[in-house]
Amino acid sequence: MAPQEKVRLQKSPVTIAHISDFHIGSYHFVSNLLNRTIQEINEEGPDVVIITGDLTNEGFRQEYNTARAYVNNLECPRVIVVPGNHDSRNVGYLHFEELFGERFTRMEIAGVDILAVDSSEPDLDNGRIGRERYKHILQAFARPDSFKVFALHHHLLPVPGTGRERNIIYDAGDLLEVLIYSGVHLVLTGHKHVPYVWELEGMYVVNAGTVSSLRLRGHTKPCYNLVEIREDEVLIYRKYPFGERDVIACFEPGAHGGRHVISGVVKEIAGLEME
């Protein structure tokens, strides 16, 4: 793998709206919040909208039809959607494929490489990526000077303020090393309904809150994220529907890929010399 270089973009900024966990069909779903968010995103005009799962509550066809209708209201020409554990309930991933298409999406936008993956398993709340996919991740992020974004539903690091830790993806340790080795700058996740940002080895892991569900923890409020990517600065905002926006992270995208490969797992996948 080529050493990572300084990020080069063909336009600036490249902008992402990141929304998650609609939970359509749940008693706690509030359509007003989702409608307002879609309106705000349409006014914002991002380059891409990334939806990190749990669009439905039980994976039922009628919930999927409603989710599709909401997503159709987004004017953004690029919308990336991955399923969450709730979408894979009741074999709902079949409806996902029929109404939203592929469960894995790779996209390039003006120097930003995005890989979004399905971390759900049918009828399980736990998530996994799986070692069979690690090579694909390395290949997706092989360009040395792109800004790299990885998206999935399940959280990759524990999220404070969420009580008992559970459902973190099974292979979080190995995946973290693969992503850091690949030079990934930004990871977008959902699932916990609590917004948070971690920084690990120069990689920012941003958990979105739920955008339209009142299934909340503590004093958190429904919200979503807006990301502005420039060559020398990345800004991440937390936006509350009907409300204000706060900067929750600001960083310079560093060239950190290739460092900190300690375990045999990544060495084997990347074909590195084993000691």
Ligand SMILES: [Fe+2]
């Ligand atoms: Fe959720």
Ligand SMILES: [Fe+2]
């Ligand atoms: Fe979830």
